[in-house]
Amino acid sequence: MTYAQERAALLARNMPFGPDRRAALSDAADGWLIELLRAASGGDDSGLALVAIGGYGRREMVAGSDLDVLLLHARKRGLAEVADAVWYPIWDAGVKLDHSVRTVAEARAVAGEDLKALLGMLDMRHVAGDVGLTEQLRSTVLADWRSAATKRLPELRESAQERDRSNGELAFLLEPDLKESRGGLRDLVTLRAVQASWVADVPHSRIGPAHDRLLDVRDALHTVTGRSTDRLVLQEQENVASALGLLDAIALMRSLAEVGRTIAYASDITWRRVDQVLETRTRRFRIRGTAGKPAPRTPLADGVVQSEGEAVLARDADPARDPILVLRAAAAAAQAGIPLSPGTVDRLAASAKRLPEPWPDAAREELVRLLGAGRPAVAVWEALDLAGVMTTLIPDWARVSCRPQRNAVHRFTVDRHLVEAAANAAALTRRVARPDLLLVGCLLHDIGKGWPGDHSVVGATIVRDLAPRLGFSEADVEVLAMLVTHHLLLPDVATRRDLDDPKTIEAVANAVGTVENLDLLHALTEADALATGEAAWTPWRVNLIDTLVERARAALSGTPVPISSPLTDDQRALARDGAIDVHIGGAESGDSGTIVTVVSPDRLGLLATVAGVFGVHRLGVRSAVTETIDSAAVTVWTVQPDFGAPPDAAVLRGDIVRALDGSLDVSARLARREQAQVQKPGIAVPPPSVHVVADASDTATVLEVRAHDRPGLLHRVGRALSAAEVDIRSAKVSTWGAEAVDVFYVVDPVTGRALDEARAEAVRKSVLDALD
Structure with a gap:
């Protein structure tokens, strides 16, 4: 049985996602490579070694993983033939391969120059051939890494920070990248490299289960999509959740939020330790004789001191006997702008218990002091929350802990948002x-x-x-x-x-x-x-x-x-009988949008027509207010481009004038644009809703329209209102993510008053029909 067949059989066996499945996939690849090297070398593999690196080296093979293999050699003759005899069967089998052929010296040089290559080699594992070559490379790469750690760790950290800036935080993204986002698999590789440097230890107990869970999700994603993707998009989340035996996508994303936050917190702890060690080394180099001196301890609060930039419990503090100590320590750390030490968090978590109810005044005051510290309170709360302290103190917190928001407006989970x-x-x-x-x-x-x-x-x-x-x-x-x-x-x-x-x-x-x-x-x-x-x-x-x-x-x-008045004196002065006029910009324009003032003979459908022109030019409408002066209507719009820069003012003005005099068919232009806009498959869009807001105004009927935002939405609503023969006194237009919430104050054009109940209901149905 070939590797491809064995791999397919393993995947078809429906083994549970987990370490055993990943080990089985790695073992199958190992067996195949051993056979390939034996055949390619004619049984003489001296001076040759196949080395697994990266995820394959860590035995983290999942459904879509490629083979990341280094052919290590100490030969000068026949090497090309051996390499071809190993690589071509892999390619012929359709297996993805990331490969290289190098001597120990060449591989060592690459690791010294290329940080990404170094990270892969730090996880190298011997697969076949001359084990001495593999051990030689491993020892030299590790020795080089450790000797250069003081110089290269800052480079590694900058690389991680740049990745975070580019890919966001796994815990809070709607569609996270399981590998590249902060708190993802790449951060775990970085932590392994720090551990290998011997500069600082890594909190393994915190990240072990998170690591396995993240790999399970990646394996499930590859399996359900049939692709080696690491982006967990919305339309795949339900399928991945089902494959993992979870209730739904919310449960999946909640689990991922906890995983991402755990890994991110472990990274923060680790890099803080690295900074402390590197700073100490620098200080000892500059000032001889400081080695061995204990770090000074500065009191922060009763039972809490500062040591080496962290808040720790005093030697005689006992959280088991002092239940308020956990809040006092948290508040003291946050007010000092420093983190709680990991050991202190563990001690507080081990002793945390519900406080007497009602809370003593001192406990409530410490909670307020913690929150009142501002930005530093976030990291302190996060540390205690991940350790389970906050749900012990406030059991109601468990319902929102790591709960995703599931919309593009919010950037955090519910608990972090709070x-x-x-x-x-x-x-x-x-x-x-x-x-x-x-x-x-x-x-x-x-x-x-x-x-x-x-x-x-x-x-x-x-x-x-x-x-x-x-x-x-x-x-x-x-x-x-x-x-x-x-x-x-x-x-x-x-x-x-x-x-x-x-x-x-x-x-x-x-x-x-x-x-x-x-x-x-x-x-x-x-x-x-x-x-x-x-x-x-x-x-x-x-x-x-x-x-x-x-x-x-x-x-x-x-x-x-x-x-x-909704209009300025200058805007009111623009009104004159029988004239169409458009003014763009003004003192009100700025970050909130561009002001467009349109003057036209008053008529039904005016708002719909102008809104249609804005839709053609991809301008989102923020608000619209109208005042009728004699026989002229003055409508003031606040608009912003959907993306990019606003259109040329002269072009926009010309199109508005043409639309108002009937020479530009706005509806046809919008229809073509709407047909060209393709909706993402698999995303369910809820139906629009229109309702009359009771008691919102004594002088107008208020209609609230909620719908998925799309080109020409306001134009469509405006046409329906003009067809119903009502005047739009003002409009409030809002867009939250992909959802539009538009409110219209409408009146009878003859009486200028609110509509009666029957007519208001008829208008509501007309608008809803237009949207459906």
Whole structure:
């Protein structure tokens, strides 16, 4: 049986994914190469050796692995014939091969110059032939690596950091690269190289199970796709989860998040140790006689000291007798801007237990101190969370731990997002009367995402149970519940409602109740958005939210609410009977988008026509407001290019004028573009929804449209509204990832008032039909 046949038989045997399967695939390859070298050398393999390197050398063969083989030699004659006799049968069998032919000196020289080649050779394993050659190369490469470690380890670290910058973090990506992402297989190779340098030890107990799990996922991915890919794309995640016996893709990605975070944390520990050793070596070289002196220990808190740049427990500290010590140590480390030592994390984890309920005031204060440290709190929390401490202290945390968000808007898992939000809030505590409520509110605002249902409503229920256990008073519990319930209120209202409508301001003021609560919610909104991603906190959204908060504060304070016309005096002055005019840019243009002011005789379908031109030019619409002055309509748009630079202003202006005078068929242009846009296979798009928002306005009917974003979506909706013979007073347009949420304030064109219930329902159905 050939290797290809034996390999196929092994894969068809449906062996469980794991070390035994990988070892069997490696053994099959070994047996074949032994036979090939024996045949090629005529039985005389002196001066010849086949060496497995890289993943094959580590016996990590999976379904799509290639053979990474070095033919090592000490011969001058007949070498080419031997090499051909080994390589050609492999190629003929269709097996992927990464090969090289070198002497020991040549291989040593390559390892000295090429870091990637060196990493592969550090994992070399003798397969066939002269074992002495393999041992000679192994010993020289290891000796060279160890002697040059002080110089080459920084090079290795820079290579790892560049890879991280290019490939993102495995734990938090929608479609991670199992090999190249931070926390992936390449980081494990790097850790093996550090271990081999003898400069620093690697926390093996933390990464062993993570390593095996990551290889299992890679093997399953190769098996279900039939390709040697390392990118775990969305459409394959359910299949891979099924192959591994997991419940669904969420369970798979949750498992990968834990694996990626474990490996990334082990990398951080290892590189910190490397830095300490290299710094000590440099210091001893510069200052003679310092060797053997103990590192100074500086007190940080009761039972916690600083030593060699880490927070450690004092010699007489006993976490078993002092249950608050874990929070005190965490807060002290974060406030000092240093990590907890791995040994301290292990000691705290071994003794961690649930605190008395309600928590003592000192425990709650240490939690707030930890969160209030800002950015350093993230690493401290992460270390304790991976060790299981946080789920012991706060059992509700288990439901969100490593839970993926499964959308392109969020850049972190739920638990990491919450910690990031709290870290962001630390910089905003001067803006609120109760910093403790802000910090804890940020930590818990998405706690409901671990349960079915509306996470804001579920989260408030959880907080009403959890916050008293943390020692908060009844009044404080209600404030925290309000923050969780309404943590999306400000961005939702600001981007989807008319801020000049008194009903909008009244609704927000009633929801928050007090100016102090409004300030808390405003700060939480900013911290949450910054933790979500760049798209959640753009200048455009900031301006809208600030305006909403200013007006809600006035309403709560009993002062006149500042209401302004949606148009500036200059924009109103542009209106004149019978003229079509387009102005691009202005003082309002900037990072939030380009302002386009369109003046035209008032008519139904105006918004749809102009929106269609923007769609043709790949301009995303952020907002649109309209005011009718005499017989002219002035519509002010805020637009941004989907990608690249905005189109030429003269071309855009010309197309808008042509579309308004009927010489440009916008619908036909958009239809051709939509037909050319190919949707990714295997991605289910939920159906669009359209509903009438009750009680959102006393002067207009509010329609909210939710749909998968696509070219011409706003044009399609606008045409349906014009066909229904209603006027669009204003539009709020938002895009979150691939989802559009568009809100339209519509009125009867004759009366200028909101539609009656029957007509509003008819308009809703017309828009939905147009989208279907």
